[in-house]
Amino acid sequence: MISVGIWIVYPAIRTFARSFFDRSGTDFVWFDNYRTVFTSSTLLTAIKNNAIWVGVVPALVTSIGLVLAVLTERVRFAVAFRIAIFMPMAISLFAAGVIWRIEYDQAPERGAINAVIAGVHDAIVPPGALPSALPSTTALAGSPRQGFVLRTPTEPGELALLGLTGILPQDVARSAKQATLPQPQPGAIAGVAWRDFRPGGGTSGVVEREELGLPGLTVELRDRAGRKVGTTSTGANGTFRFPKLESGEYEVAIGAASFRQPFGGLSWLGPKLITPAVIAAYTWIWAGFALVIIAAGLAAIPRDLLDAARTDGATEWQVFRRITVPLLAPVLTVVFVTMLINVLKVFDIILAVAPDSVQADANVIALAMWRASFGGVNDFGLGSAIAVVLFLMVVPILALNVRRFRREL
Amino acid sequence: MSILSRHRLGASVFLTLGVLAAGAIAASAKSDVRLAGDLSVVAVWSGAEQASFNAVLAGFEQRNPGVKVTYASAGAQLPTVLATAVQGGNPPDVAVLPQPGLMKDFVGKGALKPIDFAKSTIARNFSSDWTKLGTVNGKLYGVFFKGANKSIVWFNTSVFKQAGIAKPPKTWAGFLKIAKTLRASGTKAYSIDGADGWALTDWFENVYLRQAGAAKYDLLSTHRIKWTDPSVKAALRTLAQVFGDRGNIVGGVSGSLQTGFTTALAQLFTDPPNGAMFMEGDFVPSFVPAKAVAGRDYGFFAFPSINKSAPAVVGGGDVAVMFKDSAAARALMTYLAGPEAAEIWVRRGGFSSPNKNVPASAYPDPTTRRTAAALANARTFRFDMSDLQPGSFGATVGQGQWKLFQDFLANPKNLDRIAARLEAAATAAYKAGK
Numbered sequence: 001m002i003s004v005g006i007w008i009v010y011p012a013i014r015t016f017a018r019s020f021f022d023r024s025g026t027d028f029v030w031f032d033n034y035r036t037v038f039t040s041s042t043l044l045t046a047i048k049n050n051a052i053w054v055g056v057v058p059a060l061v062t063s064i065g066l067v068l069a070v071l072t073e074r075v076r077f078a079v080a081f082r083i084a085i086f087m088p089m090a091i092s093l094f095a096a097g098v099i100w101r102i103e104y105d106q107a108p109e110r111g112a113i114n115a116v117i118a119g120v121h122d123a124i125v126p127p128g129a130l131p132s133a134l135p136s137t138t139a140l141a142g143s144p145r146q147g148f149v150l151r152t153p154t155e156p157g158e159l160a161l162l163g164l165t166g167i168l169p170q171d172v173a174r175s176a177k178q179a180t181l182p183q184p185q186p187g188a189i190a191g192v193a194w195r196d197f198r199p200g201g202g203t204s205g206v207v208e209r210e211e212l213g214l215p216g217l218t219v220e221l222r223d224r225a226g227r228k229v230g231t232t233s234t235g236a237n238g239t240f241r242f243p244k245l246e247s248g249e250y251e252v253a254i255g256a257a258s259f260r261q262p263f264g265g266l267s268w269l270g271p272k273l274i275t276p277a278v279i280a281a282y283t284w285i286w287a288g289f290a291l292v293i294i295a296a297g298l299a300a301i302p303r304d305l306l307d308a309a310r311t312d313g314a315t316e317w318q319v320f321r322r323i324t325v326p327l328l329a330p331v332l333t334v335v336f337v338t339m340l341i342n343v344l345k346v347f348d349i350i351l352a353v354a355p356d357s358v359q360a361d362a363n364v365i366a367l368a369m370w371r372a373s374f375g376g377v378n379d380f381g382l383g384s385a386i387a388v389v390l391f392l393m394v395v396p397i398l399a400l401n402v403r404r405f406r407r408e409l
Numbered sequence: 410m411s412i413l414s415r416h417r418l419g420a421s422v423f424l425t426l427g428v429l430a431a432g433a434i435a436a437s438a439k440s441d442v443r444l445a446g447d448l449s450v451v452a453v454w455s456g457a458e459q460a461s462f463n464a465v466l467a468g469f470e471q472r473n474p475g476v477k478v479t480y481a482s483a484g485a486q487l488p489t490v491l492a493t494a495v496q497g498g499n500p501p502d503v504a505v506l507p508q509p510g511l512m513k514d515f516v517g518k519g520a521l522k523p524i525d526f527a528k529s530t531i532a533r534n535f536s537s538d539w540t541k542l543g544t545v546n547g548k549l550y551g552v553f554f555k556g557a558n559k560s561i562v563w564f565n566t567s568v569f570k571q572a573g574i575a576k577p578p579k580t581w582a583g584f585l586k587i588a589k590t591l592r593a594s595g596t597k598a599y600s601i602d603g604a605d606g607w608a609l610t611d612w613f614e615n616v617y618l619r620q621a622g623a624a625k626y627d628l629l630s631t632h633r634i635k636w637t638d639p640s641v642k643a644a645l646r647t648l649a650q651v652f653g654d655r656g657n658i659v660g661g662v663s664g665s666l667q668t669g670f671t672t673a674l675a676q677l678f679t680d681p682p683n684g685a686m687f688m689e690g691d692f693v694p695s696f697v698p699a700k701a702v703a704g705r706d707y708g709f710f711a712f713p714s715i716n717k718s719a720p721a722v723v724g725g726g727d728v729a730v731m732f733k734d735s736a737a738a739r740a741l742m743t744y745l746a747g748p749e750a751a752e753i754w755v756r757r758g759g760f761s762s763p764n765k766n767v768p769a770s771a772y773p774d775p776t777t778r779r780t781a782a783a784l785a786n787a788r789t790f791r792f793d794m795s796d797l798q799p800g801s802f803g804a805t806v807g808q809g810q811w812k813l814f815q816d817f818l819a820n821p822k823n824l825d826r827i828a829a830r831l832e833a834a835a836t837a838a839y840k841a842g843k
Contacts, residue, residue: 042807042808106660106664132595134593134656165595166592166593166594167595168681169571169595171595197593197594197595198573199594200575200590201572201573201589201590201593264661264664265664267667270663270666270667355604355667355669356605356669356806356815357603357666357667357815358666359807360807360808363807371805371806374486375805378489379841
């Protein structure tokens, strides 16, 4: 009784009282802190996110647990399988959060999930030879996505200079040689595509010493209407030639294929995807809990009931819908309600998974409370008010649980 | 303070009691000749830094054999630990605070004792900007034991060589120019740890101090001018020349916003390097991947001058303050203000002392020697602005400056709205902070 008093009743009353005082704890401010809770945008985001959590996670975890429990009942190595799924429960939420933070990293070279997507993506759509290249002068127009085209049209007998920069020396093909300016030829368009950069920068748009040709690039020739009339490939010194052309104006371009970007990674940890991303991580952890509880409940269902149904010609789906689920209902409720309470308190995994830049977007009430009290603001008044709000939200669920508990006793 | 609020925070007090147990048995010294008693000291340092600070404290115990000093690390939770201990009426004798704003908070609560007895020692060892920083309402309360120079741009030497950049830039225009050259050479110029709001505020502070000047800087740090002031917008426009150079930032803007300090720094040392330059303080070398050697693999230059601004340093520091007055505590404060104490840690490495009498030869490597000299001798030294402001505006994840500068990095075109939101957040924080 005394320890309940010290550890639960007293702090609760103190928190409640403190929520009516300001930051310093000396001035009584009535409901100002509560007004802040329901007006500041960060806290409203927290409340909205908590609603998403409550709406999605308990149902998701319970149903995944149910499906896994029913399915693993039939496989050979059920125990091993269940242990594997239960394993994440053994890790602290924070540690699990750190793991997921790394998995979700946007750069495919660091984040496992994006690495997998990048592997598939780049196998189907291979990146171009020079994904980072940019035009060296404004003579080339366009973008890596559309390819680059010479701004002024070229006529036979003229030269086309396609200077590119932003290319690492090691990304230039091994066979590359010093770029050279080809001789102009009547009736033909000749030109050069080269890495227009020498240490220090050099002069843009001019072929200089130490500047390498870009071999193997596909150069397109288009007529004034934009129709492709020819393609050719550059040589080791970057030169190319379109011979035997009718007089007129042509456009010289390098197609977008050469500049196609490798998969840059999905922004899992960006402001848009962060809440679903954290929910996925959280579900990964708690699915094992749901599985184990539901599997235990499943084992208690009388076999003959299921067999009787099957003998009567019920399909597996019907057995599942009409017999398994109704008989499991009490267990499912326990899991659901437990998850509901867990989710209302969710805190550490968000702190661990969400980068600082999106913590405001991923905020939930418990995290907001901690931040207001200890995370730099040090406003115990506001923190207490948030705690009281959170408490009031949990109360109905607790009451439900207690009532059910009584009934069962 | 009401009786009620003294006793609040049941759980936290119990948690911190363990840390601060030493404070309870702190006794006051009796004789002037031979000091005796126990002192408790709290700071943020843990791990290797804790070992170094313990060595410094051992130096004090050696001089005063009667005094036993117990150090406890409070880590990042130091503000909470101390606030709770003060509320509980049981602070440590001496604490080293990572932000002067915190010192001001405690002075406001009447928790700190003035250290006028150390005035002459401090005047002898520190430039006046540092003494000013340790002064609150005209009284001296703190001595800066550790300093940090945050006006440094680090770069990968091989990338600079490949791009043909022989000399690091001195001016902002030169800085932007080499960024362009770096991009043309195939390496992105900037690696920015946008996931850390504090790193972005450091960018802003360096630009602002140089462009608007120290006087404006002081006004803005105490919110005597608004964040919508033309000088702030001008600095944001200058900063947008870097933040808006999206194709030149490693991982793009969204990648940068998810990249923390160590990962962003590591981008300078990947193979091939993903980025060329990284702007952060003199503590960077401790986080550089082990295989990289200062001088050979990476170098640094001072944050470039803007519109011919004189050399200026934005920095940080850990300020030692006294919660309980005793002869032993006074002796410890005086000791921490002297060059001998600092020298112990300086020799162990990873430490810059703002104390100008610490011999340059004590620094174990040329890099720290240069960054520390810039710090101790800077004519204009200004404390990291975000550390001088109320925590909810200057030092809280997901709100205030940290969040808004991240929003600015995400969209530098949004300049006017960001300035207005900064002003709104500052107003709210200063109002609540009173």
